[in-house]
Amino acid sequence: MARYARERCNRVKISNTIMNSGKINFWQPWIPAGTMFLCFSACQNHERVKQEQSSLPNIILIVSDDQGYNDLGVYGASDILTPNLDNLAANGVRFTNFYVAASFSTPSRCSMRTVRYPQRNGTYELFRNDRVDDGYQYTSYEYSTSPERILGTDLREILIPELLHDAGYVNGIFGKWDMGQLRRYLPLQRGFDKFYGFVNTGIDYYTHERYRIPSMYRNNDPTTEDKGVYSTYLFEREALSFVKENRENPFFLYLPFNAPHGSSSLDPGIRGTVQAPEEYLALYPEANTVREQRRRGYMAATTCMDNAIGNILGLVDSLGLGENTIVIFFSDNGGGTGSDNSPLSGGKATMLEGGLRVPCIIKWPGKIKKGQVIENFVSSLEIFPTILAVAGIEKPDSLILDGFNILPLLTGEKNLERKEMYWDLRGDIAARVGDLKWIQSKRVNGLFDLSEDVGEKNDLSEKDVNNLKMIKEKFYHWQTEMNNAEPRGPFKDY
Numbered sequence: 001m002a003r004y005a006r007e008r009c010n011r012v013k014i015s016n017t018i019m020n021s022g023k024i025n026f027w028q029p030w031i032p033a034g035t036m037f038l039c040f041s042a043c044q045n046h047e048r049v050k051q052e053q054s055s056l057p058n059i060i061l062i063v064s065d066d067q068g069y070n071d072l073g074v075y076g077a078s079d080i081l082t083p084n085l086d087n088l089a090a091n092g093v094r095f096t097n098f099y100v101a102a103s104f105s106t107p108s109r110c111s112m113r114t115v116r117y118p119q120r121n122g123t124y125e126l127f128r129n130d131r132v133d134d135g136y137q138y139t140s141y142e143y144s145t146s147p148e149r150i151l152g153t154d155l156r157e158i159l160i161p162e163l164l165h166d167a168g169y170v171n172g173i174f175g176k177w178d179m180g181q182l183r184r185y186l187p188l189q190r191g192f193d194k195f196y197g198f199v200n201t202g203i204d205y206y207t208h209e210r211y212r213i214p215s216m217y218r219n220n221d222p223t224t225e226d227k228g229v230y231s232t233y234l235f236e237r238e239a240l241s242f243v244k245e246n247r248e249n250p251f252f253l254y255l256p257f258n259a260p261h262g263s264s265s266l267d268p269g270i271r272g273t274v275q276a277p278e279e280y281l282a283l284y285p286e287a288n289t290v291r292e293q294r295r296r297g298y299m300a301a302t303t304c305m306d307n308a309i310g311n312i313l314g315l316v317d318s319l320g321l322g323e324n325t326i327v328i329f330f331s332d333n334g335g336g337t338g339s340d341n342s343p344l345s346g347g348k349a350t351m352l353e354g355g356l357r358v359p360c361i362i363k364w365p366g367k368i369k370k371g372q373v374i375e376n377f378v379s380s381l382e383i384f385p386t387i388l389a390v391a392g393i394e395k396p397d398s399l400i401l402d403g404f405n406i407l408p409l410l411t412g413e414k415n416l417e418r419k420e421m422y423w424d425l426r427g428d429i430a431a432r433v434g435d436l437k438w439i440q441s442k443r444v445n446g447l448f449d450l451s452e453d454v455g456e457k458n459d460l461s462e463k464d465v466n467n468l469k470m471i472k473e474k475f476y477h478w479q480t481e482m483n484n485a486e487p488r489g490p491f492k493d494y
Contacts, residue, residue, distance in 0.1 A: 056168065056250035057364070057390055058325040060316070061383070062309060063112075063254075064302075065105065065176065065202075065261035067359065068335025070342045071302060075359050077340065081283060081303045084310030085361065088329060092363025093372040093410060097417075099379040099432075100333050102425055103348060103355030105201055106178050108332045108380070109256065113159045113179070115384035115401040119424060119479075122488025127151040127180065128201055132211040135266055143213055148200060152180020154488040158399055160384050161191030161252060167393050170249045173197060174238040175256040177217075188220055195219050196238045197256070198231075202264035205231045205275040205301075210264045230277050232259050232301070236308035240315055247319050250391075255312070260301040262337035274338050276300030280307075298338025323365045326390055328383060330360035345455045351423060351430040351441045352456055364390075368410045376417035377432070382406045400485075422478045431475040438471045447471070 069075060072082045074089040101111035106126045107118035118124035129138065129148040143149055161171040172194040173187050178201055180186070187195040198208060198215040206228055208216040216223050226234050239255055263275045273294055280300035287293035309329075316322050334355040335341045336348040346352025360380075362368065381403030388395060389405040408414035423430040428441035435451040446459030447468050461468050487494035 055324075056392070058250060058316070058321055059164070059169075059252045059387055059390065060313075060325060060327045061252070061254045061387075062327070062329040063109065063175075063256040064305060064329070064331045065256070065258050066333065066336035066339060066348055067260060067302065067331035068339030068341045068347070069344050069354060069357060069359055070340045071260075071298075071335060072359055074361075076342075080299045082306045084306045084313065085329065088309075088313070088327060088363050089361045091365070091370045092327070092361055092368055093370075093374050095360040095362075095378060096373060096375050097377045098330060098358055098360035099356050099377075099421055100330075100358055101379065101381055101421075102423065103333045103350055104425075105176075105261075105332050107425065109176075109178050110153050110157075111402075112332075112380040112383050114153075114157045115381055115403045116157070117381075117402050117422070117482060119482035120400070120402065120485045120488070121157050122154045122490065122492055123179070124425060125491055126201055127178070127490075132264075132266070137212060137266070148210075149181050151490045152182060152185030154490070155184065157488065158396065159190050160387060161187075161254070163191075163388065163393055163396075164252045164391060165191045165193070167391055168250060169252045169391070170246045171252045171254070172239070172242040172246075173254040173256070174235040174242070175254075176201075176258050177256075183220055186217065186220055192254075194238075194242060197235065198258070202261050203231065203258060204263050204265040204267075204270065205258070207265075211266050230275075230304070232257060232304050232308050233277075236311060239308075239312050243312065243315055243319070243321075247321065252387075253312075255309075256332075257305050257308075259305040260298045260338065272337065274298040274301045276304055280304045294338040296338075326362070326364040326367075326387075328360075328362050328387075330380060330383075331358040334358060343454055345457070346443070349426075350443055351425075351428045351439045352444060353437075353450070353454060356423065356430070362410060364410070369412060374409065376409060376415070377421075377434075378406055378409070378416075378418055379403065379421055381421075382418075386410075420474060420478075422475055424479060424482070429475065429479075431471050431478075433471050433474055436467055436471055438468065438475070 070077050071080055072085050074086040074094060100108045102108040102118055107124050110121055110123040111118055114121045127148055129146050165171055171192045173192050175197045177187060177197055177199045181199040196218050199217055200210050200215055203210050203215050208227060214222060214224055239253060242253060260274050263270050263273055265271050274297035276297050280303050283303060284296045284299050287296045316325055334347045341347050341354030344354035344357055346354035348355055385401060385403050385405040386407050389407045406416055409416040420433045430439045435449055437448050437450055439446055447461045447464060448456045
């Protein structure tokens with residue numbers, strides 16, 4: 001009905017122009033009075049919607065890949081250059097107790113986009129082929145029927161861009177998708193309007209192949225148009241173009257970089273390293289050992305990403321959009337190859353703090369007091385509800401979320417934080433309740449007080465039996481809730 005009314009409204013405008021030109025008698029019964037009223041109302045509504053949309057804040061969500069807790073200057077690093085992210089923190093807030101829902105990429109990223117624990121949304125493992133670990137080269141047919149190719153996040157899950165799209169946002173994603181490769185799983189079918197990036201967990205930064213399998217897509221179609229160009233440059237290019245194109249529209253820009261993730265290549269000279277352009281490698285000392293080589297590449301890739309972020313946010317400001325744009329940055333999980341997670345213990349794919357606690361920075365000029373350091377216990381599960389609040393969108397009643405809106409915390413209206421959080425991945429389990437954290441894993445077992453032992457060195461299991469019992473009971477209650485949740489694919493048996 002609304003679309004019909006707008007079409008009739010356009011006809012009225014044309015007709016009035018014709019009548020005023022004197023080419024017809026204005027007294028001729030051109031439009032019935034009832035239709036004129038309908039068109040007038042539709043025009044008013046259309047203009048009101050346009051005005052409401054123009055006041056919506058832009059949203060930029062930036063996610064780095066395997067970045068260590070201590071790998072930003074503002075978090076204490078002295079050997080790595082991240083001036084733009086440091087500036088973002090100086091003009092916004094940074095978190096010191098920010099967690100992700102999984103210590104490796106696919107389940108962590110999916111949980112952020114759905115606001116649901118991996119056990120509830122069904123994506124609690126990577127969509128990947130294990131044979132690459134022994135250097136196996138898949139044929140085209142073998143790859144087409146392999147788990148990495150055919151698995152994807154359950155289509156019943158509601159993602160951030162779907163709700164933003166319905167509210168009038170233009171949505172773009174440039175970088176790592178990691179929620180399924182088949183067309184039905186791709187971003188354009190999940191609420192995004194534009195996509196340029198790769199569809200699985202990791203690539204070679206220059207060939208854009210995952211172990212010699214081409215992985216780059218433009219919208220719904222595979223592409224090799226930019227083969228040979230460093231991936232961070234490409235995602236920066238696409239993001240700059242998207243911002244320019246949508247300066248007059250409310251937009252959601254999602255930038256999931258693959259930097260500084262290790263390179264997914266079968267080339268023994270590249271595999272296990274982090275690739276970076278020569279101009280950024282030149283910023284760091286020559287490496288003498290394999291460990292130093294990895295660290296150098298990691299730092300160069302991080303600084304290159306930081307520069308891309310600076311250029312994108314600089315464009316936003318130059319277009320006069322900065323005051324009406326919220327920027328959110330965090331790492332998808334703890335640091336991996338070449339990273340520094342100190343003072344935390346462990347790293348990627350562990351239940352230790354270095355695998356689960358990550359840097360996070362949020363900036364929203366005029367709404368969030370700049371220069372804050374927030375020590376409250378919060379997580380990536382809070383990102384989606386906060387974005388909905390920023391955009392003024394009500395959560396669908398049927399949608400069960402595991403996170404909450406932290407906007408009142410950001411603005412200083414309320415002192416909010418999580419009471420508890422749970423993890424269950426690959427047979428390892430962990431729980432944090434208040435400042436207490438319990439781990440039962442292949443690497444570490446114990447109960448730790450994070451308020452005085454962030455490195456998880458002092459096991460309190462034997463000294464604090466009552467709290468150990470309490471936290472275990474809470475974990476098993478949560479585990480039962482997850483097991484009884486409405487099942488989701490692709491891994492659950494239902």
